[in-house]
Amino acid sequence: MKIAFLGLGTMGLPMAANLLKAGYNVQGWNRSAGPAAKLAERGAVNAATAAEAATDADVLISMLADDNATRSTLLEGNVLATLKPGAIHVNMASISVALAVELAQLHQARNVGYLAAPVLGRVNVAEAGQLTILAAGDSALLANVQPLLDVLGQKTWYLGDRPEQASATKLAVNFMIASAIGAMSEAVALVQGYEVDKGEFIDLITSSLFAAPVYKGYGQAIATDTFEPAGFKLALGLKDVRLAQDAAERVNVPLALAGTLRAAHVESLAHDEGHLDWAALSRTAARRAGQI
Amino acid sequence: MKIAFLGLGTMGLPMAANLLKAGYNVQGWNRSAGPAAKLAERGAVNAATAAEAATDADVLISMLADDNATRSTLLEGNVLATLKPGAIHVNMASISVALAVELAQLHQARNVGYLAAPVLGRVNVAEAGQLTILAAGDSALLANVQPLLDVLGQKTWYLGDRPEQASATKLAVNFMIASAIGAMSEAVALVQGYEVDKGEFIDLITSSLFAAPVYKGYGQAIATDTFEPAGFKLALGLKDVRLAQDAAERVNVPLALAGTLRAAHVESLAHDEGHLDWAALSRTAARRAGQI
Amino acid sequence: MKIAFLGLGTMGLPMAANLLKAGYNVQGWNRSAGPAAKLAERGAVNAATAAEAATDADVLISMLADDNATRSTLLEGNVLATLKPGAIHVNMASISVALAVELAQLHQARNVGYLAAPVLGRVNVAEAGQLTILAAGDSALLANVQPLLDVLGQKTWYLGDRPEQASATKLAVNFMIASAIGAMSEAVALVQGYEVDKGEFIDLITSSLFAAPVYKGYGQAIATDTFEPAGFKLALGLKDVRLAQDAAERVNVPLALAGTLRAAHVESLAHDEGHLDWAALSRTAARRAGQI
Amino acid sequence: MKIAFLGLGTMGLPMAANLLKAGYNVQGWNRSAGPAAKLAERGAVNAATAAEAATDADVLISMLADDNATRSTLLEGNVLATLKPGAIHVNMASISVALAVELAQLHQARNVGYLAAPVLGRVNVAEAGQLTILAAGDSALLANVQPLLDVLGQKTWYLGDRPEQASATKLAVNFMIASAIGAMSEAVALVQGYEVDKGEFIDLITSSLFAAPVYKGYGQAIATDTFEPAGFKLALGLKDVRLAQDAAERVNVPLALAGTLRAAHVESLAHDEGHLDWAALSRTAARRAGQI
Structure with missing residues (x-):
């Protein structure tokens, strides 16, 4: 063969x-x-x-x-x-x-x-x-x-x-990753607003309710502001959020969170962060809060 | 003592x-x-x-x-x-x-x-x-x-x-739970739009990238449409999303995802689902897609 | 009397x-x-x-x-x-x-x-x-x-x-004003991304489809970046968006746009713009796009 | 010639x-x-x-x-x-x-x-x-x-x-129309939650702050639930919101409201309302509130 x-x-x-x-x-x-x-x-x-x-x-x-x-x-x-x-x-x-x-x-x-x-x-x-x-x-x-x-x-x-069932599923997973990074980013901005250490917060969530690879990996990058080298580029994350929206739209499924997340990703690109790791989405949450 | x-x-x-x-x-x-x-x-x-x-x-x-x-x-x-x-x-x-x-x-x-x-x-x-x-x-x-x-x-x-640091942190965690349920709900609606079995999808994500208690617990409820008895009522989840927004606003932190999630929770209440388990937020995603 | x-x-x-x-x-x-x-x-x-x-x-x-x-x-x-x-x-x-x-x-x-x-x-x-x-x-x-x-x-x-009917109506109107300013702000950011003059754009819309006081007044302020003295402070606009959400929630009406707008207003406050005129919401749209 | x-x-x-x-x-x-x-x-x-x-x-x-x-x-x-x-x-x-x-x-x-x-x-x-x-x-x-x-x-x-400057401007205008219809739809749902007559509300806003063609035209349709024949189909409105997002993304401009609006439009399509007039977006706001 x-x-x-x-x-x-x-x-x-x-x-x-x-x-x-x-x-x-x-x-x-x-x-x-x-x-x-x-x-x-x-x-x-x-x-x-x-x-x-x-x-x-x-x-x-x-x-x-x-x-x-x-x-x-x-x-x-x-x-x-x-x-x-x-x-x-x-x-x-x-x-x-x-x-x-x-x-x-x-x-x-x-x-x-x-x-x-x-x-x-x-x-x-x-x-x-x-x-x-x-x-x-x-x-x-x-x-x-x-x-x-x-x-x-x-x-x-x-x-x-049908082959597209696998494509749609993969995009659904990547949309969930975007959501996880996005929510973690906003949560970190919130606790930082109260001067809670972000490393402590990431440790806390990833050793309890959110003890999963996606939170541990991206959370560690967020906690330490380590966005290079990029494991998966933020710009590719944006592409997948967009493809998830397109896939959903073919079957008339609204993705409200994808709309909100997409705007955050584009904002990252507007600040020259598309080449950084997907975790750098946290910078947009921090920037919006005037923290950086 | x-x-x-x-x-x-x-x-x-x-x-x-x-x-x-x-x-x-x-x-x-x-x-x-x-x-x-x-x-x-x-x-x-x-x-x-x-x-x-x-x-x-x-x-x-x-x-x-x-x-x-x-x-x-x-x-x-x-x-x-x-x-x-x-x-x-x-x-x-x-x-x-x-x-x-x-x-x-x-x-x-x-x-x-x-x-x-x-x-x-x-x-x-x-x-x-x-x-x-x-x-x-x-x-x-x-x-x-x-x-x-x-x-x-x-x-x-x-x-x-400062005691409010713990309150803010708890609300940040609950906001993340709301996000996780919300994203999982929309992802499930997406794959169901392609006739992928939702139980299979939940198994897939919770045995890989999202192998964490919050996804396993709420995911299982979503996969099986089991929303009663409520472990934590959706109406209480809405209250915590609102308190997270209020906490964030005290320190000028915008929570874009919280805004989107809050609207979904209110929609659940408008359909008499506030007494159900928080996982019932998935019904709003399905309803928006015309799936139920 | x-x-x-x-x-x-x-x-x-x-x-x-x-x-x-x-x-x-x-x-x-x-x-x-x-x-x-x-x-x-x-x-x-x-x-x-x-x-x-x-x-x-x-x-x-x-x-x-x-x-x-x-x-x-x-x-x-x-x-x-x-x-x-x-x-x-x-x-x-x-x-x-x-x-x-x-x-x-x-x-x-x-x-x-x-x-x-x-x-x-x-x-x-x-x-x-x-x-x-x-x-x-x-x-x-x-x-x-x-x-x-x-x-x-x-x-x-x-x-x-019932007196609250007038309160709810007033808040609904102010929510619409927030939406108008928010949408005009994003539209201006879009055309500016293509180097279309924003004054020209505001003239165009306010002399055709959007020839209404709310667009003319706030549009003129946006076109000329004139945010002081404040006719109505952005921080009060945020308060009214929040009150509109609260009013809506009492009767189980989700306001998805209000959630998105609220985050933009809070972001303005995070950048010390709460004392400026409501039209200064346009600065958040421009900032997100990396234009200022 | x-x-x-x-x-x-x-x-x-x-x-x-x-x-x-x-x-x-x-x-x-x-x-x-x-x-x-x-x-x-x-x-x-x-x-x-x-x-x-x-x-x-x-x-x-x-x-x-x-x-x-x-x-x-x-x-x-x-x-x-x-x-x-x-x-x-x-x-x-x-x-x-x-x-x-x-x-x-x-x-x-x-x-x-x-x-x-x-x-x-x-x-x-x-x-x-x-x-x-x-x-x-x-x-x-x-x-x-x-x-x-x-x-x-x-x-x-x-x-x-550059010809694309006109395309981008036209899309910006249509995005503003979508925003106006979307905001008016949510505002109507809000006042209806308080049993305020929606025709009265539309008259009120279109004879004061929002006395503009776009509000009068679509507002009248919303007030009277008249969505056929379609002056401009909702499905075409969705297309233009999508094209506005795409246009904005080419120049790194985030459109947060477009994301929220797009989800509402897709929801309308999921309920077989894409062939109706753009004003029928109001049905999605009413449906989310459990009013229809």
Whole structure:
């Protein structure tokens, strides 16, 4: 079985490496050359073009940056046109629901299987093969690639037979992350207004009711004003809040909190903070309160 | 040492009982007779009036329902006027910052110590003596009563020497709970718009990024539409969001999310859901989306 | 007929003067002495205390600053206790619905008539006797004082037989003013982001779809950054947004926009702009966009 | 001089007819045949295709429905490719800033002039040739077509030399309309909570502070619950709020109120009210309050 792996960025590289390590035949490709070279060091045969990687592939895994990168690689880059009938494409990137729907139709028209399988977890989780995988699409196809997903993640959640169900779910999770950071930011501004130490407050909540990874990770960054290097950029957080609104609007679901959060994110960008970690949203709450 | 315990409701009764069990001399009082009788069964001498309980008390602990109950008992009920100079009042209820400030001044004028010590945790946590205690006020006073607090809670966080610092912190936490429920409610509406099973979604988030008590508890209620009996009533949640806004406004801290959340809570009340559990806020998100 | 007029501030003084000019017997009172002296110059007999003014008055008109001033003058200042049975109190100040309800009950218990009659219009409108009067209370009482109101205003709107109906309506209008200023502020920030001249934009809207006093007045201030002297202080605008929320909440009406607007107002206060004209809310929109 | 007029819908037909009446040589085109026939009755020579209309045109005026219609007609329909160098295209439709920027570049590349000139005013205003025109682009080009615009409108506002400045301004105005309707809707819900007649309230505000066309028009519809036929559909209002957010985001301007308003609009769509007049947004405010 030949696996093509497109997109060897921060997340894609360790994922592809894990497949190699598990003994799979992986041909990698990345827009820029550096990451592909790193994969080659681990034994992969790299392709000169994405279409070359797709040639004769049984399974194509893509982990491209966003809608634009996905669209340009798959469509303009002739990847979809190159895949053989019966091949399976597992798209593990987080994309819009609109693109998920469009890709599902295009694959079907070419008799290529299409699964959406975006993930939860950052680089270290990807390296450990412990990602949480949100999968949707034809369940028979999923069964075929489940051994591969088991190499990459600790658990695969099956969300339905339409790929956009996984996209919507991923966006719902990211909307919840934005909400958690936003609420924590405002709560910190409130207690700071009373001269309560913010580190103490973060310790308090993350050792009791909010003892969860998302609060611990972003909370620690907020408590120590550590926003670089960015684990996940605030500007990408804004993009996902926007995509969550768009996804919700397709099915007439109002997201009142998303509207409020989006304005806060845009305000961060207006103050040149889009390149900082998502936790830097706390700076907007502090700025609004005249605390910084 | 004589301890007076005012307010033997759902939370107060097990707390007072734990003090009795630890060997302390506790005189209880409750507005209605039933709970006091239960405490008497466990060995307490109950008082006919709150002022009687306060007579000669070394430490007064109050756990009254809200601002009104606290104000009427302490002031109109002559409790503060009865306490002997040098006594310590530990107020463990969640009250407004405005009342916390006012009480601190009134106690000081009478030479009675005043500590604010609201708690995190529900009945079962109170019964187990495992509450999280948020304390503020004079640190020397706190040292005096720490042995008592150690009977009631697993940990006491010291937030500063002004009692309102604990009130503000408690309100900040409750605002975060409201945000968590609100965001989870909208996220559930979003995935339901795509026919993703909401129980599956709640399982997914609470076993990964949001694996925290607040999401597990309220999430389970949302997933199963179980809003009765109410662990904490939605109407009380609205009251705390409002008090958080008021507290924030005293120190010029804008809470944008609180504004959005407050409107959702009021909408719940407009649909006769204020008596339901706080998790029933999810019904407003579903109703807005035309899902119920 | 003796008229007592309490509160001779910016609005009250010209109103009382207009009654004098119309030939009425007016006894004035103001907390501070200066304004009362000005009224005396126009022929009024001033009272040393509010209660003295109320003695033997047939009609008491009050135009006090806010809830606190109203409460302390009427209740602690013994005005209500002094009014003779059958007298009519016309409260023309903008107060909370809660206080309107309370005052209605207290007056009824003393057999004194009570009408709420808050007004629209600023000082120059008051001077011209052209106020818009929003009246509520017993219609027979209103008929009795209508000749007085006709001196003060160009039109009296009758909103119902419960005084709080006028309070709620006045707060609804002020909430709409806050919305108009808030939306105009954000729209100006948007066009300024595209280097469209804000004066041009304000001219454009106020000479077409938004050709109304509220947009012209506040729009001109926004276009020219003229926020002093304050026609109506931003901090008072915040108070009225809060009172509108409270009024709405008493009858379970969610005001989503009020929540968003309130946060913007608090942010203005956090940047020491509460003493500026309400139009200065535009500075918060510009600040959020990084434009100032 | 030959004028091509693309898009003979509700607005375009009377505009093209006014040009004919003023003696101009107008060749019309519309996607569907009916409106073109009506224009022919008034003396126009209609074109079989948009490209045919564009052939040899000196001035092309387009008034197409939205971004999609504009894009497909101009680009896929070969209109731009057909226009002769030196021709001027006046786009009077309301489109996104993104498309305005893109079209400006495409026209420049082909040496065709491009002006954006969206309008304020409904059908009856268009018929009377009294539109308010918001123009942007090269001022020399504008001078060339000003005689035509003077036939169509009462006043042309010049907003800058980049076409997207007019698009952004039009979207800012529509965002303000959404805010006005939204605030009026919540204010009406508030006073109705106190049993104040909503017709009385609308009369009150529109004869005083809010005596402007936008409040009178939508207010009358709200007061009488008259939402059909739709003067401007609520679903189109949502589209414009979204485009205003997008336009603002391009230049890092947060629109907090737009976020809140957008959620209300989506809620209207979730209740099958998107085809009703924009004023039907009031139903969402009433529904949230449990009033309908």
